[in-house]
Amino acid sequence: MTLEEIDRQQDYQTLVDRIYRQDDFDFVGVALQAPTAPHAIKWLFVAGNQSEQFRKIVLRSGIGIAGLVVRTGKPFWKNELQQYTFSDEMYTPIAKIEALQSAAAIPLTSSRFHLVTGVLLVGYRSAQPVSDDTVSRLTQYLQAF
Amino acid sequence: MLETNTWIQQYFDEATDAVLIFKEDDLVVSNQIAQDLEQELHLDPTYLVQVADASVKQKFSATDNCFNCAIRNSMQEISIPITLAKDMPHPLKYFMIYHVINADEHVFSLTLKNRGTIERMDQLAQQRQLNQYVNRAHEEERKKISADLHDSIAQGVYSAIMGVRRINEDDNDEAAIHELTQVIETQLNDTLAEVKGMALDIRPSVLDSFGLLPALRVLAKRLQENSGVTITVSGNASTEGLATDVQNVLYRIGQESINNALKHAAANEINLLLVAHNHFIILEIIDDGKGFDLSQHQGFNGHSLGLLNMNERVKALNGAFEIKSQAGAGTTVTAKFPVSFA
Numbered sequence: 173m174t175l176e177e178i179d180r181q182q183d184y185q186t187l188v189d190r191i192y193r194q195d196d197f198d199f200v201g202v203a204l205q206a207p208t209a210p211h212a213i214k215w216l217f218v219a220g221n222q223s224e225q226f227r228k229i230v231l232r233s234g235i236g237i238a239g240l241v242v243r244t245g246k247p248f249w250k251n252e253l254q255q256y257t258f259s260d261e262m263y264t265p266i267a268k269i270e271a272l273q274s275a276a277a278i279p280l281t282s283s284r285f286h287l288v289t290g291v292l293l294v295g296y297r298s299a300q301p302v303s304d305d306t307v308s309r310l311t312q313y314l315q316a317f
Numbered sequence: 318m319l320e321t322n323t324w325i326q327q328y329f330d331e332a333t334d335a336v337l338i339f340k341e342d343d344l345v346v347s348n349q350i351a352q353d354l355e356q357e358l359h360l361d362p363t364y365l366v367q368v369a370d371a372s373v374k375q376k377f378s379a380t381d382n383c384f385n386c387a388i389r390n391s392m393q394e395i396s397i398p399i400t401l402a403k404d405m406p407h408p409l410k411y412f413m414i415y416h417v418i419n420a421d422e423h424v425f426s427l428t429l430k431n432r433g434t435i436e437r438m439d440q441l442a443q444q445r446q447l448n449q450y451v452n453r454a455h456e457e458e459r460k461k462i463s464a465d466l467h468d469s470i471a472q473g474v475y476s477a478i479m480g481v482r483r484i485n486e487d488d489n490d491e492a493a494i495h496e497l498t499q500v501i502e503t504q505l506n507d508t509l510a511e512v513k514g515m516a517l518d519i520r521p522s523v524l525d526s527f528g529l530l531p532a533l534r535v536l537a538k539r540l541q542e543n544s545g546v547t548i549t550v551s552g553n554a555s556t557e558g559l560a561t562d563v564q565n566v567l568y569r570i571g572q573e574s575i576n577n578a579l580k581h582a583a584a585n586e587i588n589l590l591l592v593a594h595n596h597f598i599i600l601e602i603i604d605d606g607k608g609f610d611l612s613q614h615q616g617f618n619g620h621s622l623g624l625l626n627m628n629e630r631v632k633a634l635n636g637a638f639e640i641k642s643q644a645g646a647g648t649t650v651t652a653k654f655p656v657s658f659a
Contacts, residue, residue, distance in 0.1 A: 211503050211510075230542035233507060234469060258544055258579035265545035269585075287500055 185217045187292075187317050192219035195309070197294040199270050202280070203231055203238055204290035213242060213290065215266065225269040231291070236264035238291040241277045245288045247307040249276035253295075271297050276306040278314065335429040340422065342366055354429070358402045358409075365399075365427050369415045372397045398432070409433075447629075465515055473508030477501050514539070521568065529556040529564045533571050533589055544579050552591030554598055563654050566630045567591070567600045570638075573627055574602035574650045582606020582648060596657065602650040608642045627652075 184202045192200045201218040205211050213231035234243040241248050251274040253267040267275055275295035279288045292310060296302070329336065335351035337344060344362045347355070354360050373395060395415045400408050410432040418424040480501040484494055516522065517539065524532035530552055537548040556564055571589055578584045584606030591600050631638035631652050642648040 205503075211506055225545055225547065228541055228547065229545045232543060235543070257581070257583075258576070263544075265543065269545040 183317070187313065188217045188219045191294065191310075191313050195294070196300075198297040199266075199272055199275075199293075199295045201226065201266065201293050202290060203293070204280070205242075205288075213238075222270060226266060229265045229269070231265075235261065236267075237262075237275050237277050238264065238266065238293055241279050241291050241293075242288050245279050245281070247276070247278040247304075247311070249302040249304070249307055250274065251301045266293065267295065270295065273297060273299055274302045276302040276310060278307060278310045280314070333431075333434075336426060337362055337365065337428075338418065338424065338426045339366060340424045342423075345424075351429070354401070358405075360401065362427075365413065365429075368397060368399060369395070369413065369427060373415065399429075401429075462515070462519065465511075469511045470508060470515075473504055473511060477504045477508070480504065524564060524568055529559065529567055530554055530591055532568055533591065536568075536572060537575070537587075537589060540575055540579065546579060546584060546587060548575060548587045548589070550589040550591070552589075552593075554591045554593035556593070556598075559598065559656060560634075563598070563634055563636075563656065566634060566636070567598070567652060567654070569630065570627050570650065570652050571600060571602060578602070578604035578606055578648065582608065584647070593656075597653055597655050599651065599653045603647065604649075605647045608644050608646050608648050610644055611640060611642055 184204070188200045188202055191197065197220065199218070199220040201215050201221070203213050203215045205213045213233075215226040215229055215231075218226060231238050231242065233239055237248055237250055237253075250262060250264075253262075253264060253272055253274060256263045256267075264272075264275065266272070272295035275293055277291050277293040280290035280292055281287060282289050292314060294302075294306065294310060330349045332348055333350065335348065335354050337347040337351050339345060339362070342363070347362070355362065376395065394417075397413045397415065399411050399413045401411060402409050412430045412432055412435070414428040414430065416426045416428065418426055480497060483489075484497050484501075489497070517535065521532045521535065523535050530550070534550045537550045540546075541548040575587055575589075578587050582604050584604035587602065587604045589600070589602050592598070627650075628638045631654075634654060636652055636654040638653075639651045640648065641651075
């Protein structure tokens, strides 16, 4: 890992903390793809977490909210998350262990080819819904970052 | 009309159920098998009438012990389990069906159906249903594999191909090519990981090469990563001397139980315990989920392979299988097999 990348990583914690402070989300997290094989995507920076369980999750492309964002490179949001069980495609591990009712996520991309290298996800534990409005708020945070 | 009557008469005589028709408690007519039973078992028809009488009385004990009143109470049929030839080495279990033919003239029939035959038919029906289910499960499995191949493997390979095409475009400088190759490598790596994951889901090679305990550990790790639920595996069992069949079944029980706990129990922690003793080996899967009422999941419910299948597979290898669960108190699945590590 280069110094520049380490800098960037610390910045992500700053970003996560800032969103958590300034907004009303119950949970904010950034998952990043490892630069070396097998390129596992893990939750590295979080705020508002209720346990350390998130460190055990390895994101799979295409599964759950974050997985869909990784695969498609498009923002995604979903409400009423607790109705999904493990066999559902919309089952999101982070929502399960952080007890999130709703979550929105946008992709983090590399500068050059706009490749998805990670996910920024926020969520509520209350019944507060998320929408495209949540997504645009997230995009603004990321742009200002 | 005459001919039809002959047929009916013939059917009556050849029927596999013994039929006896009574009028005013006297035997009027009975078919061949009833006569055979009568002769061979020294069966007294009036005994049957008494049994029927008693059971009717029991049912209508509110009435003043009058047989005919009971009949008038518009009762159509009543079935009574009865065992004949009790004092012989092989007692015969029957159902006796009491049917009123004409209430005014007090005509009624007693039909003896062999319970063994009925039980056998039930077994057969359940077996067929199971077969059908297993076939359907196979088909589902194939559908899933096919979908996985198409959705993740094919997609991954396809995007790698697109990447290679992009390398060949003219406007690339050195740095761009370098980054592109890295991207393609990542994609192929992901695809490789998918393929390995699928292979693991279908049939874990770890099980063949390293034994049951490592295989369960790999499985637990993978499911933990996918679900976020803590899954631990502990045990001392060396499974070298264990029959492959037993290892397979134990692995599948572990897999199925973890999946069940993740799917239905909303568990936060799942513990697997594999312990070998001198003469038996035990696998326990304990979760802290919401539990369920076992009595509602007994038998075959038509769509879940789950419990019944696990039970069948364990029984086939002389093992014992047990599920303990209570609503709100988690679930424990235990499978125990006799083994000799001699």
